[in-house]
Amino acid sequence: MDKKTVVELCHITKRFGKVVANCDVSMDVKQGEILSVLGENGCGKTTLMNMLAGIYYPDEGKIIINGEEATIRSPKDAFSYKIGMIHQHFKLIDVFTAAENIVLGTGEDEKYDIKAAKTRISEMSEKYGFHIDLDKKIHEMSVSEKQTVEIIKVLYRGADILILDEPTAVLTPQEIRRLFGVLRAMRADGKSVLIITHKLNEVMEISDRVAVLRKGAHIATVNTAETSEKELADMMVGQKVSLNIDRPLPENPALRLDVDGLTMTGPEGNLVLDNVSFEAYSGEILGIAGIAGSGQRELLESIAGLHHLDSGSVTYYNPKKDKPITFFHKSFERVMELAEEGMLRYADGRDFDGKDEDGKPLHRKTIKAVVEAGEIFFKEDEVINLREKTPLQIKELGVRFSFVPEDRLGMGLVGNMDIIDNMMLRSYRRGHSLFVDRKKPEELANDIIESLKVVTPGTHTAVRKLSGGNVQKVLVGREIAAGPKVLMAAYPVRGLDINSSYLIYNLLTEQKKNGVAVIFVGEDLDVLLSLCDRIMVVSGGKVTGILDARTAEKDEIGLLMTKTDSVKE
C-alpha cells in the first residue's frame, strides 16, 4: 500500500450562499488506485469532485497535486494537471462523429488531421479495451457508447486522474461489467480513478478504497477489503436524529389510491419505473425514500397523468357510498355517466338513471335541480381507473388530486405571473361567464399570504421575485386550498430554511388529519422517519421495501436505497 499520493485535498470548504456544500474536507488519492466517493444525495460528493475538475473553486483550503499546490479555475486548468471528469450529463455534440468529439478543442498548433488522430485513438482503445466505432455519430449511439466516448475524450487529452460521476446510473449490468474492466485496465496502467457513487455493491466490487461523505463532511476513508456494506451504509447515513414533528396515528385509514405494476421506459430506453406497486390510504403520510433520480419524479408524474405508461394501473377509490353527489367536483356529463352506470340512487333508494318512470330522458334542468337539492346519492364507493388519463380528464372525473411538483417554477407555478393569476391556474374553468372570476382567487391569495406568512410586497408581485420558501408556500397553499383527497408532494422542503420546512411539515400533517392521503417524496431520512407513517423505498425504479416509519431503522433504509442488482460475473 505504499503507492504515491497524486492528489491531496486539504481542509476544503465550499459554500453556496448560506448552504455549506463541503466543510473542511481532507482526503487523498493515490496513483494506480480506484477510489470510490460514497454518500447520499446532497452530501457534497459531486461538488467536491467539481472542484478538482475546475467547475467550482474552493472557498477555503488547498488542492495539492503531485506535491505542489494547484490552482484549478477551469476545466482547461484541470487538464493541465492531467485531471479529467466524466459528468453525468455527457458533454458531446450529437451530430458529430465519435472521433470529431474526441479531438474537439485539442492540438491547436498541429495540422488538422482526423486520420492521424483516429489511429492514435484506436491504439488507446486497444490498450484499455474499448469497443467503439469512431465514425459513428453520437445520436446513433447508446448511453454506454456515449460514455465510452467521454472516457476516451478525457484520456486523449492525457488525463492521469479520471473522475466519473455516477457512471453506472444509466448502464445495464453487462455494460457495467465492461466499464469495470476498462477501469481495471486503467488502474493497471497507473492511472487514478475516482468514482462518485451510492451503490454499495459496486463500491465493494471495484474500488480499492472508499471515501465516505455525509452532509458535506468527510467521515472516513477505508480500505474496501477491511469493511462491509453494512458498515459503509452506517457511515453514509449516520446516527438517527429525532426531529420534533407532531405525528398523530392515522385515523380510520381507507384505501385511496392503488398503484399496481407501473412500468415506464425512459427517454434513454431504460426502465425508469419497474413494476412499482403500492397503496396509499387516507389519513396517513406515505413517504418515498430513495436516491434522487430513482424514479420518484416519474412515479408521481405518471400518477398525475403526465406520462405514457408501458403497463400497470392506477386506481382511485372515492369513499362516496351513501353520500350525495354535487356539482362542485363533478361535471354534469360525469353525473350522467355515473347515472348510466347505475351508480346513483334517490334518497328513498330508487335507482337514478337520468330517466323518468316511462324511460324517457329527464330534462337537463330537472336533473340539475335534483342534484343541486342533494337528493341524489352514490350507491357504492366510486372506483376510477386513472391509467392513460390526462390531468384534465382526471379533474373532470372529479378526482381531487393535488400535486406539488419538484420543479416549482417550471411545473407548479408560472414565474412571471402574480400570485392571483397563479391561483387562477387551478380555478379558471369555474364559473359560466365569459370573463374569468378574479375575486375568489384574490381572496385565496390573501388567505394564503396571511395564513402561511408569505413574505411578498403584495398579491400582484410576480412569483419568481419571491424567495424559494415563499414560492413553495404559495404553491402548497394553492394545492391544499383545492381540497385534495390525495396530496402528492415532491421534495417540498428542498432549499427551505428550518422554519419554513416545519411549516410545510405541519401543513402536511394537518392534511393527513383531515383524511387526505399524503404522498411525500423526501431526501432527508430523519424527516421521513419522523413525519411519515409508512416509508416506501425505491432504487433504480423498483420498490425495494415498504417499512413502518415508526419502527424502521435508518441504516435499513440506507441499504434498501442502495440495493441494486448484483453486477458480479
Add this chain to the structure above:
Amino acid sequence: MITFLVSAISIATVLLFGCVGEIITEKAGHLNLGIPGIMCMGTAGGCLGTSLYMGIANGNPSWLLLVLFSLVFSVIFAAATGAIYALLTVSLRCNQNITGLAITIFGAGATDFLMSFVDRTHFDAAGKLISSPLPFAKNLGWFGEIFLGHGVFVYIAIAVALACTFVLNKTRVGLHLRAVGESPATADAAGINVTAYKYVAILVGSGIAGLGGFYYIMDYIKGSWENASIIEAFGWLAIALVIFVLWKPHLGILGALLFGGCYIVAFVLANVTSTQKEIIKMLPYVITIVVLIVTSIFDDKENQPPASLGLPYFREDR
C-alpha cells in the same frame, strides 16, 4: 431560354451570397434575421466605394481596382452592420430575432439615406465595367453566354460557397465553429473561445451577405437605383434558402439557381396573368415550408439546424 438562364444565374448569385453568409452565422448558433438589412448596407458600402473610385479614376477606370474598391467597401459596411448585431446578441445576449428584425429595418432605412448622398453619375459606366464577362466567353456560343458570360462576382459567389463547405467540414476551424453552434457549453469546456468564434462568424457571414446586394445593383441592373426594398426582399428569400438547402453551402449553389429561376420565370413567361406571376413568385417560400415539414416529420438528425440556434450562451449556466 438563354436569357432566362442568364437572368436566373444572376438572381441566384444575389441569393447565394446572402445564403452563404447566413449559413456561416447560423453555424455559430445565431439566427441572423438582420441579413436583409445587412445586404442593403453592403449595397450602400459598395456603391460608395464605386463612386469614390470612379471619382479618383477620372473617366479612365481600371477593372481590377474598381472591383477591389467596391468589394472592400461593401464587405466593410456589411460587416460593420453585422458587428452591431454581434455586439447585441453575443455580448449583451439580446433576443436574436428582435435584434435581427431591428437591424433589417435599420439597414434598409440607412441605405436609402446613404444612397441619397452617393454621387451616381458614373454608375452606368461602372456597372458595365463590373459586369463585363470573362474574356473568352464570346467565342464559346451559348455555353459561353450561360456559364462564362457573367461578371466576376458570380464566380466569387460560387468560390465562396465551395470554400465555405470545405472550411466547415474539413478544417479544425470548421469543426470548432460547428461545435459552437451545436453546443457552446461543450465547446467552451473543450477550450474553444466561444465568443471569438461567434463574433468572427457573424462578421464574416455579414460581409459575404453584403456582396449580394451590391452585386444586384451594380452588376444585374447596372447601377440604377430606386430604393432598398428589392434587396430586402432578396434577403428574406436568402434566409428561406438556408433552410431549403439544409445548412449546406455547396447545395446553396443549386438551391439558389432554383429559387432564382422561380423568381425570374414570372417575368420571362409571356402569356401569364399577374395573378399567376404572383403565385410563381410564392414558390420558393412554399418549397421552404414543405422542406421544413418533411425534415420535421422524418426527424432526421443530420439535416437539422444547429442545436443551439437562437439560444444565448451564458457561461455561468453550467
